[in-house]
Amino acid sequence: MTLRTESRFADPDAAYRLLVEAHRKIDPEHGPALDAALVLLLANHIGDPAVLADAIAVAVKVVSPQRQ
Amino acid sequence: MFQFAYRRSPDQDRSSPPRHDVVVVGAGPVGLTLAIDLAQRGRRVLLLDDADRIGEGSRAICFSKRALEVWDRLGVAAPMLAKGVQWQVGKVFLRDEQVYRFDLLAEPGHKMPAFINLQQYYAEAFLVARAGELPGIDLRWKNKVTAVADRGGHVAVTIDTPDGPYELEASHLVACDGARSPIRAMLGAAFIGETFEDQFLIADVKMRAEFPTERWFWFDPPFHTGQSALLHKQPDDVWRIDLQLGRDADPEVERRPERVRPRIERMLGHGDFEFEWISLYRFQCRRMERFVHGRVIFAGDSAHQVSPFGARGANSGVEDAENLAWKLDLTLSGGNAAALLGSYDAERVQAADDNILNSTRATDFIAPHSEYERMLRNVALGLARGHEVGKRMVNAGRLSQPSLYASPLSTPDHDAWDAGPPPGAHLRDVPLGDGFLTDAFRAAGCRFTVLRDGAGPEVPGAAVIDAAASPLFAARYGTRPGDAYLLRPDGYVAGRFRAAAAGAIPAALHRARGAA
Numbered sequence A: 001m002t003l004r005t006e007s008r009f010a011d012p013d014a015a016y017r018l019l020v021e022a023h024r025k026i027d028p029e030h031g032p033a034l035d036a037a038l039v040l041l042l043a044n045h046i047g048d049p050a051v052l053a054d055a056i057a058v059a060v061k062v063v064s065p066q067r068q
Numbered sequence B: 001m002f003q004f005a006y007r008r009s010p011d012q013d014r015s016s017p018p019r020h021d022v023v024v025v026g027a028g029p030v031g032l033t034l035a036i037d038l039a040q041r042g043r044r045v046l047l048l049d050d051a052d053r054i055g056e057g058s059r060a061i062c063f064s065k066r067a068l069e070v071w072d073r074l075g076v077a078a079p080m081l082a083k084g085v086q087w088q089v090g091k092v093f094l095r096d097e098q099v100y101r102f103d104l105l106a107e108p109g110h111k112m113p114a115f116i117n118l119q120q121y122y123a124e125a126f127l128v129a130r131a132g133e134l135p136g137i138d139l140r141w142k143n144k145v146t147a148v149a150d151r152g153g154h155v156a157v158t159i160d161t162p163d164g165p166y167e168l169e170a171s172h173l174v175a176c177d178g179a180r181s182p183i184r185a186m187l188g189a190a191f192i193g194e195t196f197e198d199q200f201l202i203a204d205v206k207m208r209a210e211f212p213t214e215r216w217f218w219f220d221p222p223f224h225t226g227q228s229a230l231l232h233k234q235p236d237d238v239w240r241i242d243l244q245l246g247r248d249a250d251p252e253v254e255r256r257p258e259r260v261r262p263r264i265e266r267m268l269g270h271g272d273f274e275f276e277w278i279s280l281y282r283f284q285c286r287r288m289e290r291f292v293h294g295r296v297i298f299a300g301d302s303a304h305q306v307s308p309f310g311a312r313g314a315n316s317g318v319e320d321a322e323n324l325a326w327k328l329d330l331t332l333s334g335g336n337a338a339a340l341l342g343s344y345d346a347e348r349v350q351a352a353d354d355n356i357l358n359s360t361r362a363t364d365f366i367a368p369h370s371e372y373e374r375m376l377r378n379v380a381l382g383l384a385r386g387h388e389v390g391k392r393m394v395n396a397g398r399l400s401q402p403s404l405y406a407s408p409l410s411t412p413d414h415d416a417w418d419a420g421p422p423p424g425a426h427l428r429d430v431p432l433g434d435g436f437l438t439d440a441f442r443a444a445g446c447r448f449t450v451l452r453d454g455a456g457p458e459v460p461g462a463a464v465i466d467a468a469a470s471p472l473f474a475a476r477y478g479t480r481p482g483d484a485y486l487l488r489p490d491g492y493v494a495g496r497f498r499a500a501a502a503g504a505i506p507a508a509l510h511r512a513r514g515a516a
């Protein structure tokens, strides 16, 4: 796995807060599109399809109901 | 409309079925290309088509450099270029704003342009005219193949004509009989893939217009809200218009001119045009599992079908034909059929997968499958306004490129190369003498050819081209004096060798000929 899942932000709470506030500022109807835009921008910033594939695999596990 | 005549053949009066080396079924762009290539290699070819005219509708309009290079070798590119419209710029609009622009501006020093637009019926008419010049081709119109049976040593073929049925035998039969291939059905072979749910209206309209000769593609245009549209120029003041209609449109209703006219008036802003052709499509991307079934071989749309975003249908079929022609020729001369025809299958299945992959991605971008996909697509389009990251994700069709074959006929690189087409790639044109490398290749006979940077030893069984005099050759091929490329009869690289390794060329030639 090439995705780094150890915590990398000096202040993870602040990073989390940035996302929360971004969504508070917009119409909830546009929330999914905002996230999609972020995904495309950040995936491009990383620029490595292997990392993206790893992240997708982890994320899919996180959201699939079998996990609970 | 081009009308041809049925003529009774002496084969119809024989007491027992006559034997032909090669029977090609279907005089579309692929069957015609194959027949001409084989005839230029000295083969006699029987070419059968169930119709007797072309021009009912245009279908393909964009022809690639690679297809034009093939046709140049076959002596038909000149009239196509003279009639066709050259273009290289494409623009993509979101609503009424341009979000992306590409320029196919090819490398300098190629004989053929990146693309021309030409009605498919003109391309076919030029090919038919060329076929008529070659005594090796027997083209029979209104000859419909109704049964095909592989008898082991030959293929038994039954043909229906206005004078009734007759039979003949073929050493090899090539089915170029289109996407609905009756021969594929006769063999019971599967044709598997995806059908896209969205419907597209394709219209060719005749009008005088000031639009530039560029490919214009709109997502969600003001004149066709929520769907996509395409506008592209053809010769004779004819314009191709594609309008996405969605999943639920009723084809019978939507193709009526009184229904189509207001849509196109909204798009063009006027009603000063006439219809040449209107058709409605639901596109598919699919292929046969394998293209070689004993003595019956499939090429073109019969073997694989793609949606038109990317202009990969006819162009890839023409590449099938050139790939097969020399291998079939060598097979008929006693070559290793299993290796040669097996490599046709291996190489062209790879190419078909490549084309299906690209066409599917474009079609899915244009017609998203779900609300989520539509949202993601729209976000990518939104990012394309002003951000390079979005622009390069906008996919309104990635235009046809020749494939790189991982081929059993190739000899892998032994030396280090930092430029030039690798084994399995097609030669890259460069200016040479008064013409181009592609001209020299044609003059050398389109056979195995050693392409050298300067002088070097002869290789029995191969022609030689010394390209050292070309101002671009060494840079484009990464050569130093004495280095050589081995080209196959279709112009693909079989192997390449630094001067010190020239002794390996005969073995590479042996391998490229399919010898065990």
Ligand SMILES: Cc1cc2nc3c(=O)[nH]c(=O)nc-3n(C[C@H](O)[C@H](O)[C@H](O)COP(=O)(O)OP(=O)(O)OC[C@H]3O[C@@H](n4cnc5c(N)ncnc54)[C@H](O)[C@@H]3O)c2cc1C
Pocket: B025, B026, B027, B028, B029, B030, B031, B048, B049, B050, B051, B059, B060, B061, B062, B063, B120, B143, B144, B145, B146, B176, B177, B178, B179, B181, B182, B183, B202, B281, B299, B300, B301, B302, B308, B311, B312, B313, B314, B315, B316, B317
């Ligand atoms: C709207 C649209 C746009 C397209 N645009 C492009 C483009 O821009 N560029 C591109 O490269 N491709 C394009 N294509 C694809 C292109 O038209 C096809 O890939 C191409 O026609 C395939 O050629 P073919 O020779 O394999 O088959 P076809 O052209 O279908 O020819 C098959 C021939 O076989 C004959 N036949 C069938 N059955 C029998 C029988 N039993 N006996 C004898 N003869 C028979 C038929 O009469 C026909 O002449 C487009 C297609 C569509 C629909």
